[in-house]
Amino acid sequence: MKARLLSQKGYKPGNAPGALDAPEGALDPVAQIICYDPENLEEIEFTSIDDIPALLKKWPLVWINVSGLADVGLIEQLGIQFGIHPLALEDVVHIPQRAKVEEFENCLFAVFRMAVIQNDAHALEQVSLFLGKNFVLTFQERPGDVFEPIRERIRKGRPRIRMARPDYLVYALMDAVVDGYFPVLELYSDRLDALEERILNNPTQKMMEEVYRIKRELQLLRHCIWPLREAVGNLTSGEHGLVNPETALFLRDCQDHVIQVLDILENYRERISGLTDLYLSSISNKMNEVMKVLTIIATIFMPLGFLAGIYGMNFDTESPYNMPELSSPIGYPILLSVMALVGIGMLLYFKNLGWLGGGNKKKP
Amino acid sequence: MKARLLSQKGYKPGNAPGALDAPEGALDPVAQIICYDPENLEEIEFTSIDDIPALLKKWPLVWINVSGLADVGLIEQLGIQFGIHPLALEDVVHIPQRAKVEEFENCLFAVFRMAVIQNDAHALEQVSLFLGKNFVLTFQERPGDVFEPIRERIRKGRPRIRMARPDYLVYALMDAVVDGYFPVLELYSDRLDALEERILNNPTQKMMEEVYRIKRELQLLRHCIWPLREAVGNLTSGEHGLVNPETALFLRDCQDHVIQVLDILENYRERISGLTDLYLSSISNKMNEVMKVLTIIATIFMPLGFLAGIYGMNFDTESPYNMPELSSPIGYPILLSVMALVGIGMLLYFKNLGWLGGGNKKKP
Amino acid sequence: MKARLLSQKGYKPGNAPGALDAPEGALDPVAQIICYDPENLEEIEFTSIDDIPALLKKWPLVWINVSGLADVGLIEQLGIQFGIHPLALEDVVHIPQRAKVEEFENCLFAVFRMAVIQNDAHALEQVSLFLGKNFVLTFQERPGDVFEPIRERIRKGRPRIRMARPDYLVYALMDAVVDGYFPVLELYSDRLDALEERILNNPTQKMMEEVYRIKRELQLLRHCIWPLREAVGNLTSGEHGLVNPETALFLRDCQDHVIQVLDILENYRERISGLTDLYLSSISNKMNEVMKVLTIIATIFMPLGFLAGIYGMNFDTESPYNMPELSSPIGYPILLSVMALVGIGMLLYFKNLGWLGGGNKKKP
Amino acid sequence: MKARLLSQKGYKPGNAPGALDAPEGALDPVAQIICYDPENLEEIEFTSIDDIPALLKKWPLVWINVSGLADVGLIEQLGIQFGIHPLALEDVVHIPQRAKVEEFENCLFAVFRMAVIQNDAHALEQVSLFLGKNFVLTFQERPGDVFEPIRERIRKGRPRIRMARPDYLVYALMDAVVDGYFPVLELYSDRLDALEERILNNPTQKMMEEVYRIKRELQLLRHCIWPLREAVGNLTSGEHGLVNPETALFLRDCQDHVIQVLDILENYRERISGLTDLYLSSISNKMNEVMKVLTIIATIFMPLGFLAGIYGMNFDTESPYNMPELSSPIGYPILLSVMALVGIGMLLYFKNLGWLGGGNKKKP
């Protein structure tokens, strides 16, 4: 996952609000215009800002989508054309923004993050959206988005979307963005399942690092989605009259989905915390096992080694008090028997403690 | 426990809202109709959608229960018959939904999870419920539910349920669902009791895995029940006039039960966290015991072994400075006595430290 | 402590609300009636339900207290006599209920838990209370309660209680219940003090199990008392007019006490969490001490043992290169000196590390 | 620190409210009266309750301060004189009370804890305060308080305090109490700084016990101050008209200080939790160091000791297959070289693992 918490470096506090600088590494914009009414549809490659007034006059709904934020001139022109407040324009190019919906005089401004899945990973990019009386203006960081099915529905003339109401189009776009998080959650669900199985089987520190990584990524994801809950709610409240009650019903459904995403993230968070506990207890347990092996070995062989050491001493056996055992004709077999008894006794003791596989009694 | 957090895989963001696809693995529907008034009762196997208008005319209350969601055609027909909003129909087949109650123009829509106990385990299935002026329409994933006692009460003509008011029937159904969670909690209570006893007696890593599993399942359960609290509250508020004040009194009681379920889940959660602490401290303690055994053994036999090693050296005893002890006629018994003293001294020292069973003094 | 979180087993979801079954193990009821006005007092053993209307006519305040819930017939009769809603009656026999206050048409219903101390332990039992215009009706699970001092105050004719206002009597009862928790808290305070001292002196796993037990009991206690806060507040709000403003002042004081109980429980909870940390760190510390002893012993005696082993080898000392030390006349004293130096050196090293009692320097 | 969470033992639930018993160990009261107007000032030792009506008539503001609560008769007399509600009087002698402000018919009642520093420790004592139209009545447990600077300001005739408005005097008293917590926080800040430095340098279990003690004391402190936030806010709200808007401005400032105290306590709490983590990780780390020393020693000397043991065996060297090394003229130097190589090899291996001071590579 690639996502930033902080804007590009070198951001200078104290600058005038509304000053536009293209974000670092921004791509050249590709702008696409879709105009439609219930009967007709026109898809145009954006060429000049001057074409737009004519389109706005002709069509009940003009959707302009700009992918790539390198050309701040274009963004400023569009801002002037649609009467957008400079603070909102600044938010378009200042990445990342906290998800929010703001009401301006003649339009609603929404900014949020969109998750696009590529090769089993997901990238987050910022989408800025302006909703006016007869236009929808969207900016995204890169080409490639979750809006393609919506374009298909427009092209195929599906009745509800072709009513050509901008608020419904905005709902469709936000719903696509929110629903686009579910496949990302599925990826994490798979990773967590795999990790859980591996930690239950044979925990290693690598897994703990993976746990840490997933935790960080989910934190970042939650960081992006959390404010969306409030933002979607703000779309329907307010006195702007840009969202009609029928669409508000759909947006309520969309907000339900945001809450569901957050619920699932919370559930993942608790699962990760459970996995951490499980891992730590498992490590402690393994250590216990290792220590038991060491203690069993030491406890058996130290006394035996000591006995062998005794009879390796060189006391003068002339004296009858000095190591008479050595001269006994069966000293050796007796000693071996004693050693065997000591060894077996120790083993039985440990078996009794439950330290050997079969036992499960508690130390008294 | 079997429950999903995420919908079936392959869910495509950007689809039009209201598009119906049967959930993966859905069963063929079995539909049952119960019509009754205070005096009469008719139970019919559902055959055709065309019979329904006649029934609605004839009876003050028609309850249609559909078990199995494979036939989306049937669901759509019922939706048209009862004037149900497409978004609500979509929620019927999109599993799982967050528990919620929504107000539509001519009906109330509630969706929640029902716990059905089978063989000491419980399964969760989604129940969708529509409450109209003279009908109640319920969908469930599988045959088998907690509603049988309600059907019995209807059949037996119990006065309150036979008043044939749809809002009271809805209360009865929701109350059965909520009360159906208590036996599930009982199962977990039993599992926690057993686990607690085993952890207090002889903790093993297997128990920690069981703790983890119970924790996950309770999280999932809480995830299902938590939004129900708000949902039941929403049933009584609102201006739809479908729930009369007398029933609101009963629903308040039902909401109390939801809160009680959540309280108990919270209590279980804290108990599990306590068990984890107990387990970890017990593991640390066991390690301490193991280490003490090892240290006692090593501390006794290492000096003794060293002494034995000394007198196993081969210095030339011709010189009077070289190991004169070896030639002493009572060198060996003296050494053995010294060794015994060293060993006993060590044991007394450890006893004093409280490392041996009987001692409980603190190391100075 | 004896308290249940869940109702008796075998509770069947789907039953009609208001169906009365005596709780498992319920005792036979003993009912006592106290009627009084500022001048007179009559204490009667309850004999028949038929006497009650006459009493209600004669006295401004009739307090009926029923101890023991086995006779559901009696409870139903009382319910009919005083016009009590079936849902409230059901709550009287369904144990345990979450503490709550509910407003019905002609009475207020309160249910909560009372702590009764017996032999240094406490038992919780459910008290249900109905407040009407000129009656107070209380149910408790067992004889024996915290209401005796109130009965005494009535008998002795203390002016405030003998005003014979039912709302003041209810306040007095609830205040006795709430204040009855303080001695229970005192018991826990004593147990925690004792535990704290023992953990600071010589922590053992037994104490951790005691910590766990106290934690569970306090959770249960908090579970009982928490909803009481809201419940006492609900007594004074509402439009029932059964509680007059003067008594509301007293109830505000009672609610303050509930909050104080909860504050103290929270404080105990934090103390327990601190004790757990302390215990765990102390166990780790003890392990460290054990390990240091082992390491010191091994580090001193392993090299010494090795040296002794060297000179126990049987190389052919004919060759001048093979162990010439053995033939040296002072080989043995020299070796002993070397060994002493090695041992003392090691001890000094460990002293320097701060591993021996006196040292407190840090390892470089 | 000396503070109680629970009242004195033997508190009997069920007692009539308003019954006054002197708290255990209460001191004999010393009462001081200060009467003043902008021009004049009179300080009187309290002698008889009968003098008070005259004083109240003569002066616009009479401040009576009672230190010591043993004489409940005096407290009752004062209560009757100033028309104080019995519940409030009961709170004066029931110690400890949760900090609160309550509105009675003819006065405001505030109760809170005051921190008095003595010899680098602080004691908490309860202050009860009654604010009426032309009097301020304060009770404290012991002589010695933080009000001396206020008395000085009154005596020196500072203009604002000499306006002789009781609400301003109450503000001054509460502000002194709140600001009196800052020096206490300073004491804890110093203790935490010292502790932090010691834990960073050389952590011992004693410090953990100190951490636990500080944590408990701060909990108790927070327990006392937390409700003060709401209490000070309550002083200004309400319709009693006893606090005029200008003073409300000052009280807002006082409430800011309470919030600041709570913020700092929260900060200390987090710091303590960080110290605990640091301590635990440091203990684990030290254990690791100890274990490394042990393992290095054992890993070097066990193989060497084994080699020495081999050549100490007594096989019959007549056979050319039995230990021919012993007869080799340079067997001994060769063996010593091998031993040196093994030892150095082991050391290099551990250096490579980063177990020795200089290394910092990771185990492959």
Added chain:
Amino acid sequence: MKARLLSQKGYKPGNAPGALDAPEGALDPVAQIICYDPENLEEIEFTSIDDIPALLKKWPLVWINVSGLADVGLIEQLGIQFGIHPLALEDVVHIPQRAKVEEFENCLFAVFRMAVIQNDAHALEQVSLFLGKNFVLTFQERPGDVFEPIRERIRKGRPRIRMARPDYLVYALMDAVVDGYFPVLELYSDRLDALEERILNNPTQKMMEEVYRIKRELQLLRHCIWPLREAVGNLTSGEHGLVNPETALFLRDCQDHVIQVLDILENYRERISGLTDLYLSSISNKMNEVMKVLTIIATIFMPLGFLAGIYGMNFDTESPYNMPELSSPIGYPILLSVMALVGIGMLLYFKNLGWLGGGNKKKP
């Protein structure tokens, strides 16, 4: 980072509010006056308080900035000149204050902390700000601030700032302060990134101490910024009419930034908690590795050493029962083979347990 939680020592509770004492170590003030209208600009070094009334008459906006708080006389004079409440003046010199915005009769008072970056570290200093009808008065502790770009914008005559509305200037100042936290967050982001990499590679206790330090600093930072959220919100609410709606739009944006800063701090906090978990698990893991090495070595060499010890015993080999192996011509090679088998067997056993690098099987 340098920041205080508590005021300078020696703060005496009970002092009259509004008494001004210069904070400890305060610098001599440097005061700068900027007056401007849309067309003209005048920058004056402050010389005498008497010049100010003329300036206020002449210019629509006078901004006086005082750096250094040692001269309380000057601060008092300014307070009198601008009619500032003594409580607010007290807050200017009492450092640190909790960030807040307060409404006084003729001005708004805001106090907060400003982060100034110097040499890769940041210092926090308190800024007090008074907003009146035609003046802005700011106090800061030291020269050097984040306001230079604003002065540049004024000098360069940027249209929006040169409208010369004091509320917009205040917004610009607060925005500069809030945006000034982002570079500080960047510094911490870099430190956390570096720390994370080092902990993943080779964790040492030093890093844990760094974690602790960063945690404390972030707590302090959050402590400073948290109340700012509410404070900025308070600027726009209220009935003072000093902030016009257009500026409120900008302040909303500024508040968004405060929330973003807090979000990022929260994210850092969670990251630090994750790092602590990672560190602890890594230490446990390392200990496990160390213990395994020790156990492997001991388990291999203890039995081998015992065998060597056996054949070093001096039993009288005359008896055919005593150690006949010693006389066998191939006793030695046989023993060596047995030892090799034992050693290899142990190694295979540990490989099977997964204790050696290559293995990853679980102990049965």
